[in-house]
Amino acid sequence: MLALVHLSTALLTDHYELTMVDAARRAGTADRGSVFELFTRRLSGARRYGVVAGTGRLLEAIDRFRFTDTELDFLKSRGVVSDGTLDWLANFRFSGNIWGYPEGEVFFPGSPLINVEASFAEGVLFETLALSVLNYDSAVATAASRMSHAAKGKPLAEMGSRRTSEYSAVAAARAAYIAGFSATSNLEAGRSYGIPTMGTAAHSFMLLHDSERAAFEAQIATLGTDTTLLVDTYDIEQGVRTAIEVAGTGLGAVRIDSGDLPVVVARVRQLLDELGATQTRITVTNDLDEHTVAVLAASPVDSFGVGTSVVVGSGSPTMGMVYKLVAHEDEQGNWVSVAKKSADKVSVGGRKRVYRRLNSRGIAVAESIVVNDGSHSSVSQSKQPSTKTAEGREILVPLVTNGEVLLDHTGTAGIAAARERHRQRVAELPAVAMSLTRGDPAIPTEYV
Amino acid sequence: MLALVHLSTALLTDHYELTMVDAARRAGTADRGSVFELFTRRLSGARRYGVVAGTGRLLEAIDRFRFTDTELDFLKSRGVVSDGTLDWLANFRFSGNIWGYPEGEVFFPGSPLINVEASFAEGVLFETLALSVLNYDSAVATAASRMSHAAKGKPLAEMGSRRTSEYSAVAAARAAYIAGFSATSNLEAGRSYGIPTMGTAAHSFMLLHDSERAAFEAQIATLGTDTTLLVDTYDIEQGVRTAIEVAGTGLGAVRIDSGDLPVVVARVRQLLDELGATQTRITVTNDLDEHTVAVLAASPVDSFGVGTSVVVGSGSPTMGMVYKLVAHEDEQGNWVSVAKKSADKVSVGGRKRVYRRLNSRGIAVAESIVVNDGSHSSVSQSKQPSTKTAEGREILVPLVTNGEVLLDHTGTAGIAAARERHRQRVAELPAVAMSLTRGDPAIPTEYV
Known part of the structure; x- marks a missing residue:
């Protein structure tokens, strides 16, 4: 948002993101290479598809994620983190890579909407902000998409x-x-x-x-x-x-x-x-x-x-998205896939690539997620946006490369592209996607 | 919010608020004395009571409601209003009076939560902003109040x-x-x-x-x-x-x-x-x-x-509050009470005073709203906060007087007072108010 462009977004986050950075720095684990994934386990309201929105806003917010003196003074006054971590925060600039579903794209349960590859400390800092933006904006876009279709x-x-x-x-x-x-x-x-x-x-x-x-x-x-x-x-x-x-x-x-x-x-x-x-x-x-x-x-x-x-997502005011660590380096620098094991909150560890499989008439038939073991080479998602391959259209596109926000996803040009993308992607969905009744996702998510 | 204190809030509003100002100025009706009222016709989610929140934030936002060059440039580029109205907006400083339920207070259907007395043009400008802040913050506070009680x-x-x-x-x-x-x-x-x-x-x-x-x-x-x-x-x-x-x-x-x-x-x-x-x-x-x-x-x-x-109001993410013109001066300067007549959206015209009637044990028994005819003298609500009279406790307190925000409702002091007020007011409600089932408001609203 232009009027807010000079303001830091760094405190629009949860206290524990910073205490985790502090503890991991002291433990020597803060620099471990990590992959975080933003996804939803189910579609709120038993919708047939979700619509990604907020990506451009998130990138703009990441660009303003800076700990200036006023942020640091507050953290120091409350004793949130140690002095060493205050210094680290003062110098913080995101240096990692982010891939994601481009804005306006449709999504399904398990779709890895945002993938952050960075050190643990850098990646964990964005958890709250990324979820706030994507959960709200996508809830609105998902409801709005249904209304747009209903309006004929x-x-x-x-x-x-x-x-x-x-x-x-x-x-x-x-x-x-x-x-x-x-x-x-x-x-x-x-x-x-x-x-x-x-x-x-x-x-x-x-x-x-x-x-x-x-x-x-x-x-x-x-x-x-x-x-x-x-x-x-x-x-x-x-x-x-x-x-x-x-x-x-x-x-x-x-x-x-x-x-x-x-x-x-x-x-x-x-x-x-x-x-x-x-x-x-x-x-x-x-x-x-x-x-x-x-x-x-x-x-x-x-x-x-x-x-x-x-504006309240027509009964589903938030998408229920979560942001999870899915892979990291261990003490020896080997990549390991990880996931919380509790029975009622299952995650799929490992890095992912995603293809939307289309039939011969160009209609989507499955969201195909290729799970890799977490090794560094396996993360080499295409740097090209939305390439088509034998497996279908590749969904993930680069959003941030070595800390540089790719600006074509931001601003008014990003919005225009997202609007057109949304139109095209919804048109590819099978007819059942347009049902306003509660039900299963329009296409299944398959893990390969 | 401290970090945003220097930013204008003037465009956080609906396009039509400005076109109405423009048309009323040309018609010579913009300066008519007016009373606007913010209220809700029912309690979202069939709750037993609502909790006012956002008042302090609204007052802070009103203080930042200024049309600076960047706002005016945008309005001019889009041709939203005429050049004369741009000049009027450039000089705009709210000069009226605002009374309201103090933050943390409980409320019921019809409670006049915010009363703005000003010219039509000055009063209508705040419609969208006042509703945005109060509808969201009160939805959260209303849900949070139920949780607080449930936690024993x-x-x-x-x-x-x-x-x-x-x-x-x-x-x-x-x-x-x-x-x-x-x-x-x-x-x-x-x-x-x-x-x-x-x-x-x-x-x-x-x-x-x-x-x-x-x-x-x-x-x-x-x-x-x-x-x-x-x-x-x-x-x-x-x-x-x-x-x-x-x-x-x-x-x-x-x-x-x-x-x-x-x-x-x-x-x-x-x-x-x-x-x-x-x-x-x-x-x-x-x-x-x-x-x-x-x-x-x-x-x-x-x-x-x-x-x-x-944060999503536990099933009721907005309070459904509206902001209505309830009284204004006519061409001759006489005050008239007004209300939209459509059968499904009834409003009660006229200025109001409100008393919470309490029984001998100090338990609330009714929200008593005294409707006046709209004449200027009848609006002389007490300038003292929450006085007790024979009719019960008077609820409305001054929030803005002759354009000056009363600062004790803002900032951290305002929050502390609101928190204590909430505790006291909830304790006065009859036992049925604490029911988590859907039902009627805990006390009736009576018009006198």
């Missing part, structure tokens, strides 16, 4: 800023845009990420004026007749009539924010047509989610404004 | 940073602390808000080392024997035995993050006692919510770490 090509605007915290709102606008929304109400998302913003007036504006007619006149005088008039403050039918009287039949759109929408929308369309406003569009904004959007997509609605449900 | 006095730590976006994580730590949690894992919350932070080590630290014993030794060498050792990476019973062998019977605590907790906890307590570690505490951290905390409170658990559920 009609435009969706994200309008949920007020129902999530003020900076989450900006991230949510970005994630929804990547997953197919066309605009947002959030101005900071416009400034920071170049996303189109939109909005005209709320009920308060209607109520401020001495009549609905006066409010419409005031709005049109400033925003022109191509604006969207909110017609449900008093009586909707009268509101529509007044709107056309004031604006003429060239009125851009009417917005409906209450009532039994399929019925109301049909009546408003009929009325607009009767009044000669055949080109005036109808937009609806009443607590929509993917299910109500799907129902309304068949009605004469022209566009949707979605608020609460998209 | 055992300490709770907030550890959910990784399951919500990176700045929401900081707000969540603050809200949970106000609602009775004792600490957080989030370092930025420690720096910005003075909240105690804590944490020791994750599974990755255990797996990094060549044996569980080596990991425990490494941790104790740096953090001392009073630390908390994570004992469930391999076999829990063996983990406990190794922990006590390495640390001795003076080990601070063991942490359990998996398994069937009531059973595992009982076995671990028994084992610790057998090993002579009778003072070693047990902390649990496995996907807890208020229900599992309530079950475990009766077991020999000494403290809880709560992650996902608290």
Whole structure:
């Protein structure tokens, strides 16, 4: 986010990441080569697929992950780590490699969305931040992707800023845009990420004026007749009539924010047509989610404004992603695969490569994860993005190389690429992926 | 948040707030005296009470609500508002009054949590920001309050940073602390808000080392024997035995993050006692919510770490609060009460005063809302905080007076006061308020 670009992100992390660095430094294990993996064991809400979002934001946050004097002073005052570790943190610059699913890509249980190869100390520092960004942004994008499909090509605007915290709102606008929304109400998302913003007036504006007619006149005088008039403050039918009287039949759109929408929308369309406003569009904004959007997509609605449900992931406000050590060097410098053994939280150790297997018609049939033994040579994922091989399309792409963030995944160019990637990858999924019911992932994850 | 204190919050808002200002200025209605009210029509999740949180953060954000050149340049480049309104925004300083429920207070449907008295243009500008902050922070505090009660006095730590976006994580730590949690894992919350932070080590630290014993030794060498050792990476019973062998019977605590907790906890307590570690505490951290905390409170658990559920409001990630114009001056300068008339979204117009009625034993029996006609004199809420009268305790307190933020509601002092206020107000609620089942609000809201 441009406005925050000069601020350190280093304390947006859990206390224990730093105590682990401190203890590992003292034990002489902090420099052991390590591979951390960010993945989810299941798709929240029994969705059919997940959508990766936040990758670009994470890379921008990593670039600002610096322990400056103010961070160090705080850590010292609280005695979080030893003085030696404070010095190490002061000089910290990430020097490792990160591969990952590119933003906008779809994913499934076990997909290694982010792979961090670095010393233990460098890799563990990003755990909390990486999870915060990916868990939230991907939850929003996954919900937004379902809504985008449900809308059957009609435009969706994200309008949920007020129902999530003020900076989450900006991230949510970005994630929804990547997953197919066309605009947002959030101005900071416009400034920071170049996303189109939109909005005209709320009920308060209607109520401020001495009549609905006066409010419409005031709005049109400033925003022109191509604006969207909110017609449900008093009586909707009268509101529509007044709107056309004031604006003429060239009125851009009417917005409906209450009532039994399929019925109301049909009546408003009929009325607009009767009044000669055949080109005036109808937009609806009443607590929509993917299910109500799907129902309304068949009605004469022209566009949707979605608020609460998209910014809270439509019932799944976090993806449940975890960040686990999957391989490291031992005392002799040999690589070993590792995983927690507890029965209810199984992880698959080792480094991975991932291929999306496609059938002859180009439809995805499996997420194929090749597990290696953890040895250094086996991590040589392609440095080329998304190459196709006999095994399918290789998914992991480099995001950070020797500490250098690959900038084509960041900023507005990264967002545009992610939005297009999302469109293409969703189109490759089998039809069952578009089901809004709870169920199994659209394609199986297979370990090779 | 200290680290963000110099940044403008003015674009953390919806596009339409600015187009409304623009249109009202042109129509000559922007300066009409107005009262906006922030409230919720129902308690999300059929909770028995809500907890106000975010008020202090909102006041800090209002203080940073400034249109500087970078904000104005963006608005101009997008043509959001006219040049005249850009000039008005450049000079914008809030000059009105804000009353509200003080932070930590409990609330019910219809409670006027924030009341903004200002010109329409000044009041409407804060709509999105006020809702973002209050909706999220209060959702977290409301969930956290239930958990605090369920824990029956055992300490709770907030550890959910990784399951919500990176700045929401900081707000969540603050809200949970106000609602009775004792600490957080989030370092930025420690720096910005003075909240105690804590944490020791994750599974990755255990797996990094060549044996569980080596990991425990490494941790104790740096953090001392009073630390908390994570004992469930391999076999829990063996983990406990190794922990006590390495640390001795003076080990601070063991942490359990998996398994069937009531059973595992009982076995671990028994084992610790057998090993002579009778003072070693047990902390649990496995996907807890208020229900599992309530079950475990009766077991020999000494403290809880709560992650996902608290930061996503335990099933209700937003409070559904709205911000409505309830009274304004008309063309003649007469005050009129207003409310949207649509059948499914009822609001009560007019200015309000609120009393919590208490019975002779000091138990709350009703939220009594006195609705006035909107005339200027009727808004003269007490300038004294929380006075008791014959009608009960008056709830609304001044937060901003003539544009000046009352600083005792902000910063760490504000947080400490809110935490104490929360403790007192929850203690006044009838017993039914502590039920974790879905149901009606603990006390009725009555309009006088």
